[in-house]
Structures are given as structure tokens and as C-alpha cells.
Amino acid sequence: MNTPVKLTLGTLLLALVAAGSYWFGTQSQAENSAMTTADSNARELLYYRNPMGLPDTSPVPKKDSMGMDYIPVYAGEETEDKEGFSVSAAKVQKLGVQSEAAAMRELGRSLRLNARITTDEQRLTTIAPKFEGWVEKLYVNTTGQRVRKGEPLFEVYSPELVSALRELELAKHGLAELKDADAAAQQSMQRLVEASTARLKNWDVAGAQLNGDRVTYHAPANGIVLEKMAVEGMRFMPGEKLYRIADLSILWAIADVAEQDIGGIRLGSDAQVTVDAMPGRTFTGKVDFIYPTLNEMTRTVQVRIVLPNAGGALKPAMYAHAQIATGKLSKVLTIPTSAVIDSGTQQTVLVRLDEGRFAPRVVTLGQRSDDYVEVSDGLTESEQVVTRANFLLDSESNLQAAFSGMGDTPAPQKTKTVGHSATGVLEEDYGDGNVSITHEPIPSLKWPSMTMDFALANPSLVANIKPGSAIEFEVVERGAGEWVVTKLQAQHGGH
Numbered sequence: 037m038n039t040p041v042k043l044t045l046g047t048l049l050l051a052l053v054a055a056g057s058y059w060f061g062t063q064s065q066a067e068n069s070a071m072t073t074a075d076s077n078a079r080e081l082l083y084y085r086n087p088m089g090l091p092d093t094s095p096v097p098k099k100d101s102m103g104m105d106y107i108p109v110y111a112g113e114e115t116e117d118k119e120g121f122s123v124s125a126a127k128v129q130k131l132g133v134q135s136e137a138a139a140m141r142e143l144g145r146s147l148r149l150n151a152r153i154t155t156d157e158q159r160l161t162t163i164a165p166k167f168e169g170w171v172e173k174l175y176v177n178t179t180g181q182r183v184r185k186g187e188p189l190f191e192v193y194s195p196e197l198v199s200a201l202r203e204l205e206l207a208k209h210g211l212a213e214l215k216d217a218d219a220a221a222q223q224s225m226q227r228l229v230e231a232s233t234a235r236l237k238n239w240d241v242a243g244a245q246l247n248g249d250r251v252t253y254h255a256p257a258n259g260i261v262l263e264k265m266a267v268e269g270m271r272f273m274p275g276e277k278l279y280r281i282a283d284l285s286i287l288w289a290i291a292d293v294a295e296q297d298i299g300g301i302r303l304g305s306d307a308q309v310t311v312d313a314m315p316g317r318t319f320t321g322k323v324d325f326i327y328p329t330l331n332e333m334t335r336t337v338q339v340r341i342v343l344p345n346a347g348g349a350l351k352p353a354m355y356a357h358a359q360i361a362t363g364k365l366s367k368v369l370t371i372p373t374s375a376v377i378d379s380g381t382q383q384t385v386l387v388r389l390d391e392g393r394f395a396p397r398v399v400t401l402g403q404r405s406d407d408y409v410e411v412s413d414g415l416t417e418s419e420q421v422v423t424r425a426n427f428l429l430d431s432e433s434n435l436q437a438a439f440s441g442m443g444d445t446p447a448p449q450k451t452k453t454v455g456h457s458a459t460g461v462l463e464e465d466y467g468d469g470n471v472s473i474t475h476e477p478i479p480s481l482k483w484p485s486m487t488m489d490f491a492l493a494n495p496s497l498v499a500n501i502k503p504g505s506a507i508e509f510e511v512v513e514r515g516a517g518e519w520v521v522t523k524l525q526a527q528h529g530g531h
Contacts, residue, residue, distance in 0.1 A: 159283035169194030204232035300362035
């Protein structure tokens with residue numbers, strides 16, 4: 037009797053201990069579960085998003101094609117509304133990303149141009165008598181000699197000129213003699229004086245005086261004798277050139293400006309001119325004329341620079357180098373030229389929003405200098421733009437995906453290339469990257485059997501295949517109606 041009682045009491049005691057342990061464990065598990073649930077509710081993980089802003093999420097941790105971890109998104113975080121894309125700090129450092137703030141600057145740029153020194157066309161004088169005569173004596177008898185206005189050049193004998201001068205003298209003498217005559221006689225003689233004077237004036241020798249039967253011709257302007265055709269004893273005809281005189285105190289530098297740069301040239305712009313003959317010496321002038329025509333062969337426009345040459349150091353026909361200041365004098369918003377990603381149809385920059393976050397921005401550009409470019413729209417002052425490694429950040433899919441959320445500037449969609457397999461016979465290899473193929477029906481394109489010309493992605497595809505061989509090939513549509521063979525091989529058992 038004692039033994040069963042003892043067993044029953046022991047069993048009961050074990051049961052109570054087990055029940056207590058179960059109750060305690062259950063309570064602890066419930067408390068832990070409640071704590072975990074509370075913590076989860078406080079920071080509930082929704083999903084993992086693409087680090088570059090692509091519309092791609094994952095319920096579990098993963099990496100993108102560049103090896104960057106997907107970013108966890110928790111309840112309450114408005115990450116979807118954030119602009120741009122993120123790059124890890126390690127990746128930014130590895131790529132060597134650098135940025136610079138957009139700032140107000142005066143765009144200073146200068147064009148370096150080839151030029152040539154010429155005479156000022158407005159300071160050229162040609163001596164070509166309007167009467168027939170003979171050169172009797174030369175006072176200026178060498179080319180390059182300096183002359184002053186009014187200085188005697190040569191002495192001529194001309195029967196016509198001598199006759200006109202004597203006629204004028206007689207008319208003046210007659211007018212003096214008729215001072216007491218009636219008014220009609222005086223008026224008649226006065227008209228003769230005026231006619232003789234007008235005749236000499238038209239010959240450009242008004243005021244000339246006879247030296248016996250010779251007349252001395254004087255220099256009409258200051259300058260240097262560039263050409264001297266007059267020789268003592270020679271006969272000259274009306275209009276024949278005897279001297280050409282140029283004032284070289286002012287010269288022109290004619291510079292050739294490329295078509296794309298002519299818009300930056302302004303009248304009155306400062307210009308610095310150097311010549312190879314005088315290294316280290318600079319002549320300062322100003323742009324005073326832009327020629328209205330374009331040279332079709334060189335695609336350049338001529339620009340005229342006026343240069344003072346009081347010392348005579350510059351010589352006509354010298355080759356020169358001109359540097360013309362261009363650009364706006366007022367301050368404009370600028371960024372480094374290295375920050376611009378130019379696709380040909382639009383210009384884009386990458387704006388650095390904060391550490392590791394960037395956003396593409398379409399900008400409108402204006403005047404350029406050597407290192408900076410004006411931004412007329414798309415940026416504000418002090419915004420940071422990426423100036424180095426921006427092309428590395430501009431990956432094919434990442435930047436396009438970021439553009440997809442920019443509203444008015446949709447990202448261009450990439451066309452997925454699909455290949456279509458077919459069989460047929462190689463009819464002809466044209467040798468220029470094109471072939472003729474007679475193919476069997478192509479169900480994926482709903483094409484019946486036919487003979488067509490195709491372009492080859494690589495001419496080597498048919499290097500060892502002879503016309504008439506049975507082939508297997510694959511075509512893709514590279515453009516609208518443009519089909520290209522990307523794979524081609526002889527069929528098993530073919531030639």
C-alpha cells in the first residue's frame with residue numbers, strides 16, 4: 037500500500053513541475069513574441085529597392101548589376117519620392133567622382149587666329165595723270181621713299197597742260213584789264229577764267245604753275261612710295277599709273293575666323309596681334325569690320341583689325357597671329373564644360389543632391405569659354421554638378437530610368453533585339469557586307485519562302501561558305517525594315 041501511494045505522489049509532483057515549466061515557457065514566448073511584434077510594428081520592412089532608382093524591388097536582400105546592395109525600405113519612409121539615384125560611398129570614391137558648384141562668372145574667352153598684315157585701303161593713293169605728257173624730271177625716284185603732302189614728285193611736259201595753264205593766265209590778265217569795261221565784257225571774261233580753272237581742277241592740277249614750259253606734279257598725301265613706274269623721259273598716257281603711295285601709320289590685320297566662332301566676334305572687341313619677326317612683342321588693335329561673306333572653301337569669315345603702326349615696325353604682307361577677346365562682359369551662371377553630357381539632341385548634367393545621391397538634369401547652354409559654359413536654364417546658383425566620372429555614373433539603364441520620372445523629359449526606350457532563326461540557301465555574296473539568301477518560311481515573322489538581300493553584322497560570317505550552300509542563319513531587325521544577319525553557318529551535311 038505504501039508503494040502505490042508514493043508512486044502516485046511522485047507522479048503528481050512531476051506533473052506539477054512539468055505544468056509549471058510549460059506555463060513559464062509559454063508566458064516567456066508570448067512576451068518575446070509581443071516584444072518582436074512591437075519592434076516590427078515600430079520599423080516594418082516593406083521591401084528592398086534598386087539603389088540607382090530603377091523601378092525594381094525585391095522582397096529579399098540582393099545586388100544590382102553593378103554590385104551595389106539594394107536599399108531596405110521601411111514603413112513610413114517616402115523614398116519613392118526622392119529625386120535621382122544613390123551610389124554607395126565606396127563606389128563614389130572608387131570612381132573618383134568630383135563636383136563643383138554652379139557660380140556667377142564673367143565668361144572670358146579668346147580666339148586664336150591666323151592673320152596677315154595689309155595696308156589700309158583707305159590710305160592708298162595712286163598718281164595717274166589725266167592728261168598726256170612726258171616725264172622730264174623725277175624728284176622721288178626710288179620705291180620705299182617717304183613723301184609728304186605737297187612735296188614735288190616729278191616734272192612733266194604736256195602740250196595740253198601748258199596750253200590750259202597759259203589760257204588761264206591770259207584769262208586772268210584779260211579780266212584785270214577789263215576792270216573798267218562794261219559788265220557784259222567782264223562777265224564774259226570771268227566765265228573764261230572759271231572754265232580754265234575747272235579744266236585744271238578736273239586734271240587734279242589746280243594751282244599748278246608753269247616752270248618755263250614744264251609743270252611740277254606734287255604728292256597728294258603723306259606716305260611711302262609702294263610702286264614707282266615713272267622713268268625720266270618716258271611718255272605717259274591719260275590714266276597711266278606712275279606712283280602708288282600708302283600711309284603705313286595705320287595698318288590692317290585680316291584674320292580668318294571659323295564659321296562656328298563668328299557669332300562671338302563683336303565690333304570694337306580688343307585684339308592682340310603678334311608677328312614671327314618680332315617674338316615677344318604684341319600690337320594692340322580693335323575689330324572694326326566683319327566681312328559679310330563666307331569663304332566656301334575654308335568655311336571662314338574675314339575679320340578686320342585696325343593696328344596703329346606709328347613706328348613702322350609692322351610691314352604689309354607679314355604673317356601674323358591674332359587673339360580676339362570674345363564672350364559676355366556681364367556675369368552669368370556657369371558650370372565647367374567637363375560637367376556637360378552631350379547626347380547630340382540635349383545637354384545633361386548630374387547634380388549632386390547629397391552624399392551618395394545624384395540626379396540628372398537637362399540644361400540649356402549659352403556662351404562658352406575655354407573652361408566654362410553659361411547655363412541659361414535648368415540650374416540654380418550653388419548647386420553642385422559632377423565634373424569628373426560623370427560618364428561613368430551615366431550608365432545605360434540607370435540614367436534612363438532616372439529620366440523616366442522627370443515628367444516632360446521622358447527617357448528614350450531601348451528596343452529589345454529579337455533574333456529569328458531560319459534555314460535557306462546562300463545565293464550570292466556581293467562582297468560589300470551584303471548577301472542574297474533564298475530562305476524557307478519563317479513562322480516567327482510570318483514570312484513565306486522568298487529570295488531576299490540581307491546585310492551582314494560581320495562580313496566574316498560567309499568567309500568559308502560558298503554560294504549555293506545550304507545554311508542556317510539568324511536575323512534581327514536593326515531598324516525599320518532593316519534586317520541584319522547576326523549568325524550564319526552551313527547546315528550539317530551542306531557544302
